Amino acid sequence: MDDYHDENFVFSRSDGYPFITKKIFKRMERLLLRTSITKRPTHHILSHTHISMLDKAEVDLKTIMERVGHDDAKTNLKICTHVTKNMKKNATERIMKQFSDVLQI
Numbered sequence: 001m002d003d004y005h006d007e008n009f010v011f012s013r014s015d016g017y018p019f020i021t022k023k024i025f026k027r028m029e030r031l032l033l034r035t036s037i038t039k040r041p042t043h044h045i046l047s048h049t050h051i052s053m054l055d056k057a058e059v060d061l062k063t064i065m066e067r068v069g070h071d072d073a074k075t076n077l078k079i080c081t082h083v084t085k086n087m088k089k090n091a092t093e094r095i096m097k098q099f100s101d102v103l104q105i
Contacts, residue, residue, distance in 0.1 A: 010050065026105070 005016035012018050012104065021043070028041040047068060054064045061073060096103065 010046075 003015065005012075007016065007018075009011055009016070009018040011024055032041065051064055054067065059067075061077070065071070065075075076084060081097060
Protein backbone atom coordinates (compact mmCIF):
# COMPACT_ATOMS: atom_id res chain seq x y z
CA MET A 1 0.00 0.00 0.00
CA ASP A 2 1.74 3.15 -1.23
CA ASP A 3 -0.14 5.59 0.99
CA TYR A 4 0.31 3.61 4.22
CA HIS A 5 1.55 5.83 7.07
CA ASP A 6 4.01 3.63 8.98
CA GLU A 7 4.80 5.16 12.35
CA ASN A 8 4.47 1.93 14.40
CA PHE A 9 1.34 2.96 16.23
CA VAL A 10 0.00 0.21 18.50
CA PHE A 11 -3.59 1.02 17.51
CA SER A 12 -3.83 2.15 13.91
CA ARG A 13 -6.41 2.26 11.18
CA SER A 14 -5.90 0.37 7.93
CA ASP A 15 -4.08 3.40 6.48
CA GLY A 16 -1.58 3.39 9.37
CA TYR A 17 -2.81 6.57 11.05
CA PRO A 18 -3.66 6.26 14.73
CA PHE A 19 -7.12 5.91 16.19
CA ILE A 20 -8.20 8.76 18.42
CA THR A 21 -7.20 7.68 21.92
CA LYS A 22 -10.43 8.93 23.47
CA LYS A 23 -12.44 6.63 21.18
CA ILE A 24 -10.34 3.60 22.19
CA PHE A 25 -10.88 4.25 25.89
CA LYS A 26 -14.61 4.89 25.45
CA ARG A 27 -14.92 1.54 23.68
CA MET A 28 -12.89 -0.18 26.39
CA GLU A 29 -15.07 1.32 29.10
CA ARG A 30 -18.20 0.00 27.36
CA LEU A 31 -16.62 -3.46 27.08
CA LEU A 32 -15.47 -3.43 30.70
CA LEU A 33 -19.04 -2.78 31.85
CA ARG A 34 -19.77 -6.33 30.65
CA THR A 35 -17.04 -7.80 32.85
CA SER A 36 -16.15 -7.91 36.53
CA ILE A 37 -13.05 -5.78 35.91
CA THR A 38 -13.24 -2.63 38.00
CA LYS A 39 -9.91 -1.00 37.15
CA ARG A 40 -10.17 1.91 34.75
CA PRO A 41 -8.21 1.51 31.51
CA THR A 42 -5.18 3.75 31.03
CA HIS A 43 -2.40 3.83 28.48
CA HIS A 44 -0.04 2.56 31.21
CA ILE A 45 -2.18 -0.52 31.78
CA LEU A 46 -2.28 -1.19 28.04
CA SER A 47 1.46 -0.69 27.73
CA HIS A 48 2.27 -2.93 30.69
CA THR A 49 -0.10 -5.62 29.44
CA HIS A 50 1.41 -5.46 25.97
CA ILE A 51 4.95 -5.74 27.36
CA SER A 52 3.94 -8.64 29.62
CA MET A 53 2.38 -10.45 26.68
CA LEU A 54 5.50 -9.93 24.56
CA ASP A 55 7.65 -11.14 27.46
CA LYS A 56 5.46 -14.22 27.91
CA ALA A 57 5.75 -14.90 24.17
CA GLU A 58 9.54 -14.87 24.74
CA VAL A 59 10.15 -11.83 22.54
CA ASP A 60 13.66 -10.55 23.20
CA LEU A 61 14.13 -7.44 25.33
CA LYS A 62 15.62 -5.32 22.52
CA THR A 63 12.58 -5.95 20.29
CA ILE A 64 10.19 -5.19 23.16
CA MET A 65 12.02 -1.93 23.88
CA GLU A 66 11.91 -0.88 20.23
CA ARG A 67 8.24 -1.79 19.95
CA VAL A 68 7.14 0.29 22.94
CA GLY A 69 9.65 3.11 22.50
CA HIS A 70 11.75 2.57 25.61
CA ASP A 71 15.43 3.54 25.48
CA ASP A 72 16.44 2.14 28.87
CA ALA A 73 16.26 -1.62 29.53
CA LYS A 74 15.70 -0.87 33.23
CA THR A 75 12.30 0.58 32.34
CA ASN A 76 11.17 -2.76 30.96
CA LEU A 77 12.92 -4.97 33.48
CA LYS A 78 12.10 -3.02 36.63
CA ILE A 79 8.75 -1.40 35.92
CA CYS A 80 6.92 -3.11 33.09
CA THR A 81 7.53 -6.85 33.12
CA HIS A 82 5.29 -8.79 35.45
CA VAL A 83 6.40 -12.24 36.56
CA THR A 84 3.45 -14.56 36.77
CA LYS A 85 3.17 -17.94 38.49
CA ASN A 86 2.96 -19.56 35.09
CA MET A 87 6.16 -17.87 33.91
CA LYS A 88 7.98 -19.05 37.05
CA LYS A 89 6.68 -22.57 36.48
CA ASN A 90 7.79 -22.46 32.84
CA ALA A 91 11.28 -21.34 33.89
CA THR A 92 11.60 -24.34 36.21
CA GLU A 93 10.32 -26.69 33.53
CA ARG A 94 12.76 -25.27 30.97
CA ILE A 95 15.70 -25.68 33.33
CA MET A 96 14.70 -29.26 34.07
CA LYS A 97 14.29 -30.05 30.38
CA GLN A 98 17.52 -28.35 29.31
CA PHE A 99 19.69 -29.78 32.08
CA SER A 100 17.87 -33.00 32.99
CA ASP A 101 20.90 -35.16 32.27
CA VAL A 102 23.12 -33.03 34.51
CA LEU A 103 20.55 -32.66 37.30
CA GLN A 104 19.82 -36.36 37.64
CA ILE A 105 21.31 -37.88 40.76
